[in-house]
Amino acid sequence: MRHTKDGRLVMSDSLMKVYQDCGARFWFNYLENPEELPRIPALEFGTMLHSMFYDFFKRKNPEAKMYESATNYANVFRGRWFGIDNQPKTERGKRKPPILWRNADEKEKLLGSGYKACFDFFQRNANVPFSHILVEHYFIINITNERTGRGYALQGYIDRLELKNSTQPAGLNPEDLGKAIRASRDGTLHVVDYKSGYKPINKAALDVDTQFSCYDLAVELLYSFMPRTFAIEHVRDGSQIPTSRGEGERRVLRERIFKIGRSIEREQFPLASSMYKCNDCSYLRHCRSLQHLAYQKGIFPEDLMRASSPLTRGNRKQRSLFEWKEGEIVAITDEKRLARAERQRLKPVQLSFFSSGEEIEEEEEEALVASGKIIEEIAGEMPSDPLGDQHSSRFLNEDATVLEDAS
């Protein structure tokens, strides 16, 4: 988990989705990090396509041969995909984990799909003026409770932001990237999220997906004077499914950010309510081992999670309580801390029909968020190239448990 310099927890749509799916999975993924998990092919595939599309418009070397034809461009994808099994060192000096192929020809099949997606993308976008588009557009917004001054930051990347129906002149050089969007006072902004998976998108599900509400909130602050439209783009065939967002969704999003942020800060990590959520969980074995230990000790699993990764102002300050190996807890690293957690279970439980001070404060905050007394602002300067040389690491460090993007 990240915090801003002024101590705000940095939230994102994927972080909130993981938390809402299962608090324990959030704890494993963002706090405990028990073991390195193998890379998922579908995620790697989506990540690589995103990086190809980013490179198409970003053009660090505009003279490169890959921009001369759709075939050259698609062949670059082919070369990169061939090397996907490599395990180069990450920024932290560790080797990337191996890929977990589901069957012998999965790599070959994805190669064919990716080659075609890149070839078609090149042709579809060959005449899009650089000035009218922004790609992988980073945003970070501060959302603050007006009365208490407390709040959170929301960050994300918009895959594609395109200016339509504007009188701005079209800039055709890579250095013009996004120029018309920044200068325009007319036209419409079209916000696009790429989807690289096979699964058809359910329109009703798209209409309630919070990712677009996050984009809407960001674009409202960044380019408030322009109307905007939203769509999912299937990168395999270029088709788009439109969706819309408005003030109602933005209000719900603000409430969601405060609710989830507060629960995380209070170290509440509820277990998933259904085994159907557990079936595909990457931490299933780890979770079973943790719960087994909790029941042996007579501790609620959440207390054990808290004891292992206690947060101080939202940051983890102590090493894990557990040594993990192949999904199992093989040793306890700090018996004293475990004993403290065990003593927690002896605490008297006090039930009351009356709200505690903390609960009253929580209710007041909820009412304030609902009434719209929330300050939102862009957090700091927007870097001209937010991804810079590290853009590949943004693509390659996507949340490994969020599978919906590429599945």
Ligand code: SF4
């Ligand atoms: S196995 Fe189930 S309860 Fe455990 S972390 Fe995964 S989803 Fe949550």
